[in-house]
Amino acid sequence: MALLEIKNLSVEFGSAANPFRAVSNVSLTVDAGEIVGIVGESGSGKSVTMLALMGLIDAPGRVTADALTFDGKDLLGMKARDKRKIIGSDISMIFQDALSSLNPAYTVGFQLMETLKQHTSLRGDALKKRALELLELVEIPDAPSRLSAFPHQLSGGMSQRVMIAMAIACNPRFLIADEPTTALDVTVQAQIMELLVNLQKSQGMGLVLITHDLAVVSEVAQRVVVMYAGEVVEQSPIPTIFDTPRHPYTQALLSSIPEHSKGASRLNTLPGVVPGQFDRPAGCLLSPRCPYVQARCRTDHPQLTPAHNAQARCFYALDDAGKPVYG
Structure with missing residues (x-):
């Protein structure tokens, strides 16, 4: 049995008479000890899906699902x-942007101990000792002095480590890391990802990694979920998705990586923008931007169906050569 199972999760905002569906019928499973990457451009619904799972969608947002x-x-x-x-x-x-997620009015130690108070029976010296252990676990130098530090006194990398310490304080079985390396320099990004993966392995957690960085996903995840305009458009194991993407959007994401465009005069890009609330196509949501679009794509909405060794939301899923299969 999967540790986490989501079936047909949808999130709507706005009035009931004129709703905007930010996430539409997302289904996902994560096993204990598995790392699943969720990728897609900004506005694709990655973070909103996980916030819905955490119960952090406030009114007038509405969350529905067949199973959670x-x-x-x-x-x-x-x-x-x-x-x-x-x-x-x-x-x-672990939320995006540690500096804005930490409360600037309280010390690091206070915020760590507040988390522990809510979910454990630790009090007094035992509480402070556990907070110190957590800072040492995430490899913050001079941990005892950091307990009394305020967030503005920490670097971006240290703030991110504090956020990780708060997230793993109660030894979670399932962890969501939402863009955990945003706004960090390359060296610190590598350190944070190594720390996360080591913690995940040592504690056997299920981990969902939300990111724009496909290189990171290729190195640490076992499976990738690709989202576009609030929908899952492809699910595939690694390295299959990098070798033979089945959805045109996944192909476009991969082709936009500089390493895939060596020798080209320009970097490959996908024309157009993600559809918003008032310009959503009647058929496939990618149809205005897709290089392989057919008449059916503009009128009918595809479902997520098996495509070779993956799943793709496309009537003409790509073959091993990267070409659509018409028929």
Whole structure:
């Protein structure tokens, strides 16, 4: 049984009479000890999907799903009091932009200990000792002095390590890392990813890595979920997705990597923009931008279906040579 199972999760904003569906019928499973990468350009619904799982979509946002289970427990039907015992403890999240996620008015130690107070029985010296252990676990130098430091006194890399320490404070079984290396320099990015993967392996966590960095995904994940305009357009194991992408959008993402355009006069790009609330196509959401578009694509909406050794939301999924199969 999968550690996490999501079936047909949708998130809507706006009025009930004129809703905007930011996430549409997303299904996803993650096993214990597995790393799943979620990729896609900004606005594709990656973060909103995971925020919905965490129960962090506030009104007027509306979340629906056919199933939302963690370790066999029904998160949809669970009482709020019981759900709070799981969220932040068994399920945890590293949010984007550590500097804005940490409270500037409180010290690092206070914020770490606040997390521990909510989900453990530790108090007093034991609480401070555990907070110090967490800072040492995420390899923050001179950890004792950092307990009394405020967020503005930390570098971007240290702030990110503090966020990781807060996320793993209660030994979660499932961790969401939302762009964990945003705004960090390349050297620090590598250190943070190495730290995350080491923690994931040592504690056997299921890990969802939300990122724009396909190179990182190729190195650490076992499976990739590609999202576009609020939908999953492809799911595939690694390295299959990099060798033989089945959806035109995935192909376009990969071709935009500089390493894939060596010798070309210009970097490959996909024309157009992601459809918004008022310009969503009737058929395939990629149809206005797709180089392989056919008449059917403009009128019918494709479903996520098996395509060779992957799943793709395309009527004419690409073959091993990267060409659409018409028929």
